[in-house]
Amino acid sequence: MKDEAKNVPVVRFNGFYDAWEQRKLGELGEVTTGKAFSSTNFDAQGEYLVITNKDISDSSRSQNVMTDRISVSDDEIIQRYNLGGENILVTMDGVNLGKTAMYSDDKALLAQRVGRIKSNQLEFIYQITSSNTFLTVMRKLSVGNAIKHISLKQISDYSSIVPKDIVEQQKIGSFFKLLDNTIALHQRKLDAMNQMKNGFLQQLFPENGEKFPRVRFADFKDEWEQRKLGEVGDFYYGKSAPKWSVTEVATTPCIRYGELYTKFGAKIDRIYSYTNIPKENLKFSKGSEVLIPRVGEDPLDFAKCSWLTIPNVAIGEMISVYNTNQNPQFIAIYFRAKMRLEFAKRVEGGNVSNLYYSYLENILLSLPPSEEQVKIAELISQIDNIIILQRNKLNKLNILKKAYLQNMFV
Template identity: 50%
Template sequence: MNKKENKIVPSLRFPDFVNEGEWEYFNGNELFKPISNKNHKSDLPILAITQDQGAIPRKLIDYHVSVSKKSIKSYKVVEVGDFIISLRSFQGGIEYSNYFGLCSPAYIILRKKIQLTNDFYRYYFKSFPFIQDLNKNLEGIRDGKMVSYKQFSEILIPKPKKQEQEKIANCLSSLEDVIITESEKFDLLQDHKKGLLQQLFPAEGKTKPQFRFPEFKDDGDWELSTIGELGKFYYGKSAPKWSLSEDAPTLCVRYGELYSKFGAIIKNIYSRTNIDPETLRFSKGGEILVPRVGEDPFAFSNCSYLPFPDIAIGEMISVYETEENPIFFTYYFNTLSKQFARVVEGQNVKNLYYVNLEPIEICKPRSKKEQQKIANCLSSVDELIETQTQKIKALKKHKKGLMQQLFPNVNELTV
């Protein structure tokens, strides 16, 4: 390594550039300058500065924050190709703008001083080596404080030859296009499932679904009943957060996981508790779990089917047992967000007591075969969604690993 010239090479390099020598590094202020152009008529779109989509018009992401006309006058003009240092750059790197618009004066806009490949730096500024170096420069001042241009200027930033910049940018852009395509497929599957849920179960006040499989079209209306008539509830028992440990002996389910980790059918158990088993309540296998505590009244319908026996169930969960098809009724409960929300109690922390769930009217097919057919249909779609989820995770992991190899770690550079 040539210490005087501040050079280093990536661990993975395209064959065309293996013999091109080492990368040059420059201080941030040698490659980018701060821009504070407030010369506008306040008629440009206001940009939200996000970690996952960069700078993007607020209206495209349903971002609603009211701003006065007087405040907009102080906003800065952002041009296509600008980079923005945000309040959270120490977490997610520096953002890029594909849009011409305005942003809050709280942000620092960076513009190239020399000819550089936009996409190369768009990826580099989101890479682990850069964020790691940025944090080294920010030690002790994180708590929501802004990265200054002076701090950015002290960071060494790579500048390989233009052709290599473009090659790396094209490689990562191609992979990103694949991820976007697969994410769109995921969204289509989610929309398809949402449509099926709306059509396969009767709307409120109805006793027949919009769509019926051909073999059940002549079976007549579904039977009107209530949740309480078709099954019975009990509450789980305490498995508090402090009792959790990876090496604890007892597998358990906690209410927060119904919102964050589980789908309609629980495939894996993630938590273990040290609580004395004598004080816990265990599953038999085949129960429906309903969250009893939450913040959003319309999220209480995030119910999950637990197929496993001998799993400790946390106290903030209502457990529903039925002689009917439990997977069918799990999906049915998923469609009852409005009905569940109506009987939620509390202000900041909201509770859904099962005594309030029991009177809710629901219908059931006269044939258990129809219940099974619907359950099989929806669980098949869920399997496709899970496969797609894993595919996207694998692609993102591949991209992350590729970026770590294509961009040298500046912390290895000795000056």
């Protein structure tokens, strides 16, 4: 009785009371793999997509992908390896080993080293195979030196505790399919907003060497003025506030350079860290500074600059501080949109790189009138706010799904 009590989920649909039972994937469905197509037969104009392990980079409900193509005339091969209908695909080797996807396309064929699961309870099984537990077990079972791999038997033998009643499996599968579709919808909305923002950034700023953007607000017709960074502002470095000084009991708000990469967008309006360094050893903001990371790993990331809107915040070392007579929010957006390559060209160092502000002072900017700067900054800020709201909705849905998975499975 105690074992049966353990094999019951916390949350169930009404009308189901029996304990769940241990079953292998091979008992819940049919596990097969694809054909060893020769890459010499691939043809960009081929009739069929060839789905390989590189096409399953994340556990998801995949749609058609841009990948290799092939023409096949053998009806037996087409029938055996065609991916029409619903399929769960499992990557059997390489860097994506153990990752799974739902896939359906009658104009696609399955390649070797990708497992396929067919079942009349596919939606339920997908919640098992897309879990971190399945991924972890498959990677632990993998063998090989240069390229790790798993076998069809290892996939088939993977066991999980499942409902005895097929109807309960169906209800659980349908519930999570609806939740997954809702998550996918919000992800598409977020992607669309990011694409729209990138489109605006491309159109609202002139190309290098040009003096007019492609798109402007009404009533602005003058050409943008080219000025050097050092002509419209000045730099200094932040001071102290090392990692060891940031504690839960410290009281002095601070910004550390790593947070420019991980916490903030073009505007800083919230503080995450507090330092216990004496105030006389710190440098504080006035609420108009643009912060530029001075240390990093990827040269293209140094343009992740932010306008610090809050006064009396300690600015940590490894940050270049830019005070400008231009609109600081516009400048931060400008740096992020147009200065990635310019900053990257001036980075020095190897694994840990440095960007000294003295190398930035001669960079040319194209600057519109201050009123136009404000309008551009306001527009991008509004889009950023919508993106943040959409991302928060998506995060909440993912948290909700995680909670349901913990409570609706044993």
